[in-house]
Amino acid sequence: MKTDVIFYELIKELPQIFFELIGKPDTNPNIYIFTAPEIKQQSFRLDGLFSTIEGFENEPLYFVELQTYKDEEFYERLFGEIFVYFRQYQPANSDWYAIVIYDKRIHEAQPHPRYRFLIEQHLRCIYLNELDTSTDNYLGIGIAKLFTETPTRATSLAQELINQARENLTDEHLQKKVLAFIQTIIFYKFPTLSVEEIEAMLNLDEFQNTRLFESILERTKLSLVPKCIDRGMSIQEIAEFLELDVETIRKSLQQQPE
Numbered sequence: 001m002k003t004d005v006i007f008y009e010l011i012k013e014l015p016q017i018f019f020e021l022i023g024k025p026d027t028n029p030n031i032y033i034f035t036a037p038e039i040k041q042q043s044f045r046l047d048g049l050f051s052t053i054e055g056f057e058n059e060p061l062y063f064v065e066l067q068t069y070k071d072e073e074f075y076e077r078l079f080g081e082i083f084v085y086f087r088q089y090q091p092a093n094s095d096w097y098a099i100v101i102y103d104k105r106i107h108e109a110q111p112h113p114r115y116r117f118l119i120e121q122h123l124r125c126i127y128l129n130e131l132d133t134s135t136d137n138y139l140g141i142g143i144a145k146l147f148t149e150t151p152t153r154a155t156s157l158a159q160e161l162i163n164q165a166r167e168n169l170t171d172e173h174l175q176k177k178v179l180a181f182i183q184t185i186i187f188y189k190f191p192t193l194s195v196e197e198i199e200a201m202l203n204l205d206e207f208q209n210t211r212l213f214e215s216i217l218e219r220t221k222l223s224l225v226p227k228c229i230d231r232g233m234s235i236q237e238i239a240e241f242l243e244l245d246v247e248t249i250r251k252s253l254q255q256q257p258e
């Protein structure tokens with residue numbers, strides 16, 4: 001579950017990666033806002049939504065779901081949540097797509113034929129382990145595929161992505177953010193290694209300032225708090241699960257919108 005949240009944090013902070021994944025790399029990410037809206041009547045929360053800012057309602061909405069296990073009722077739940085969202089929030093956008101990102105194709109359950117029209121018109125599935133990284137410029141797709149690689153392959157792919165980021169990203173802040181996300185993904189691939197050992201393994205010795213990495217790591221963990229609450233976990237249990245102190249969890253809850 002923690003790595004799922006890293007993925008959502010990744011496309012929130014670097015939305016161009018999402019638009020690369022869906023084959024629309026020329027989309028202006030600045031006209032979109034990524035959120036996880038709560039549908040209060042049903043006590044559930046959409047995993048991710050790219051909604052447009054004011055003035056760009058002619059562009060589509062993108063509902064994003066990362067699915068890493070087989071769930072026979074997945075499409076029932078997904079389409080149900082989307083239509084309840086429409087009723088509650090009444091967005092002005094006419095077009096919408098459900099983007100389901102599977103780690104592997106075997107985790108996709110076959111939807112009921114009653115959803116045929118929705119599937120043909122509004123659904124697109126992406127399988128991370130099948131992404132093609134053979135092209136010269138695959139930085140965004142490569143980072144997405146990094147989630148599904150074995151630890152051994154992930155290390156070599158991460159090093160390739162780091163080299164590409166250093167060569168192709170001229171914006172220093174963007175480059176550091178990309179490196180920090182790569183480092184975060186690898187951190188969860190090797191949970192027994194320290195931050196310093198991860199940096200050495202990835203040849204990130206010059207990346208001495210780890211505040212950005214630590215910030216991403218903490219935001220990633222805090223993003224899990226609402227779901228943990230929905231599952232009935234106590235603040236103490238959440239703190240132990242996320243390896244954060246209780247006061248940090250309390251402050252995060254206080255900052256949640258009503």
